[in-house]
Amino acid sequence: MEVTTHRGTGPLQQVIEIGPHRILTDVAPQFGGEASGPEPHDILAAALAACTTLTVNLYAKRKGYALDEVRVGIRHGQEGAAYALHRTIHYIGQLSDDEKARLTEVANKCPVHKTLSGQINITTEAN
Incomplete structure (x- = not known):
């Protein structure tokens, strides 16, 4: 199985795709993100x-x-x-x-x- 990522909608948000599943990852605002997902x-x-x-x-x-x-x-x-x-x-x-x-x-x-x-x-x- 291949895992891929690409930019999401936030400044540092990333979309992780694992087969048919999607998970968001981000960082806290103090690091420039929006905390829209787990780090x-x-x-x-x-x-x-x-x-x-x-x-x-x-x-x-x-x-x-x-x-x-x-x-x-x-x-x-x-x-x-x-x-x-x-x-x-x-x-x-x-x-x-x-x-x-x-x-x-x-x-x-x-x-x-x-x-x-x-x-x-x-x-x-x-x-």
Whole structure:
């Protein structure tokens, strides 16, 4: 799947197209934008949160765990030389401590987590 972007209607607004889906991204007014959508780093954090909840829900369903809901929060920002993502997971349901621990192990193996934790190669072509 290819993701494309192009200028939106605001001074710095961008339209992200992912297949048939469209998402706006922007920056805050203090940076020249209009805050008409999440900033790009927010979308990155959202990808980790969404992948975590999807992966945990799929695993819990397959194992028959009494997981009613999983909520994930991501705090993110620059910390020294590194960009940091701090994830908090809240499991809602009748789960044992062992089941919660296993779900956390599974969360750490979600595809986006693995991608962000591994080596990433970016190639650029310009024309």
